[in-house]
Amino acid sequence: MTRKTVRIAMNGVTGRMGYRQHLVRSILALREQGGLDLGDGTVLWPEPVLVGRREHALRELADRHGLDQANVSTDVDAVLADDSIDIFFDAAMTSTREDLLKKAIAAGKHIYTEKPSATSLDGALELARLANAAGIKHGVVQDKIFLPGLLKLKRLIDGGFFGRILSVRGEFGYWVFEGDWQEAQRPSWNYRAEDGGGIVVDMFPHWEYVLHELFGRVKSVTALAATHIPQRWDEQSKPYDATADDAAYGIFELESGAIAQINSSWAVRVNRDELVEFQVDGTEGSAVAGLRNCRAQHRSATPKPVWNPDIPVTESFREQWQEVPDNGEFDNGFKVQWELFLRHVALDEPYHWDLLAGARGVQLAELGLKSSAEGRRYDVPELTL
Incomplete structure (x- = not known):
């Protein structure tokens, strides 16, 4: 060699x-x-x-x-x-x-x-x-598209498991400590807009390529960005004004007709199996994928719940989903x-994950911030050089 x-x-x-x-x-x-x-x-x-x-x-x-x-x-x-x-x-x-x-x-x-x-x-x-x-x-x-959970999800998509995909719901985030009585897990510049911080700028590029690679091009965006924690403490334990958004709530219309809703937050406490999870619902089946795991439920195995708030729930909905097997080794x-x-x-x-692909992520973040500032939906034009 x-x-x-x-x-x-x-x-x-x-x-x-x-x-x-x-x-x-x-x-x-x-x-x-x-x-x-x-x-x-x-x-x-x-x-x-x-x-x-x-x-x-x-x-x-x-x-x-x-x-x-x-x-x-x-x-x-x-x-x-x-x-x-x-x-x-x-x-x-x-x-x-x-x-x-x-x-x-x-x-x-x-x-x-x-x-x-x-x-x-x-x-x-x-x-x-x-x-x-x-x-x-x-x-x-x-x-993100190379992570085990999303690779398993892609396997389901490529195999036609979902039928026609109707919707994608994503939840991402965790509580980033303010830095006063517990050290923050992220650098302080992430929370200063003047230094390039903000969760929209950080995470919308991720959501663009995840949606684009798995489900198709993003056609429009409606977003609401918020700064839930207005003051934080930096690496020298000095207080500073958090000028960047620390949470964003987005709705993305895909070219296929499917609708994606993704919440991103550094001011949320985790009550899910992984720090990010995507639920995909289709006419023939559904799946929930995280960073490593993926669970699925086929149409033929879907239970028939009936809304009745007067009696306790008698079934465990989580137990009705099947783990998607690894079927291989996953590297970092x-x-x-x-x-x-x-x-x-x-x-x-x-x-094909080049600077033009990266520009699509910047475009979605830019339009997401514009949507939030103006309170309106924006079309996402297809980019060419």
Whole structure:
């Protein structure tokens, strides 16, 4: 086997998502398995170059995982000028992403980035155009569709289990502590609009690709965004005004005619099996899918409840659903998409989760915020470059 090294500048790996999912569970996991077998006698060996603002934190990460200290930098421009760097990855603050990606494209680097790819639709489309003109490979993280629960759900869809799909109902979220008497689980910038925060900007791009990939293109959006917790405490335990939305309630009309309703909130206490769940109802059956599990109920096994508030419920509705089996091994969703992108870079294999796909997510978030501000429904035009 021939080993081929691909050097990846990873910006934002000191953050929770960049570190745990992208560095540890994706790139380092690939190294632990001996690299990525390309199937042609070549193994692709990912070499991460840690980039960020806090040198001491980057060096601590490199030391913790046995990485070369020479592959640590706080100088993004110098990293992008390095001809040995093949890919630039960004998982840092949303507000800085667009400019960084433009620099990376101008430097001729392949691009892989967390979503949203930009803070506006115009910016997201410009990135896609610039990347295409530069002839580079580009991708946007769309991890949810690679999760076990949604892969099982897709198996049901592809097998015709639902018949005609009528509706999708999604519940996402958990209580993010305010930071006064318990430390918050998310960085404070997420709750400041001026820093690119907000749950619509964060989660609507996810819902766009989940709906698009599984059920079809989003045709219209009606949304209501809210800031339920107006004051929070930052990493230095100082109070600040939460200027970004921390909850959003969306209705999405799909091109197929199905209706999706998705609630997203960082101010909700969890009373469900997983932090996100989608219920899909169709003429022939229904299913409830989370991150890992999926339960289904076929038309032939659907009970016949009768509304009678005068007597106690005599049946357990949850027990009437059947678990959808794994029927295979499921790897980490972030790692799976990294593997597909690396194969795209190395072998030019087809890959459609690109910057244009990322722009659709930005578009839906932008229209969702506009819908909330103006109290009206908005059509979602199909994007082209």
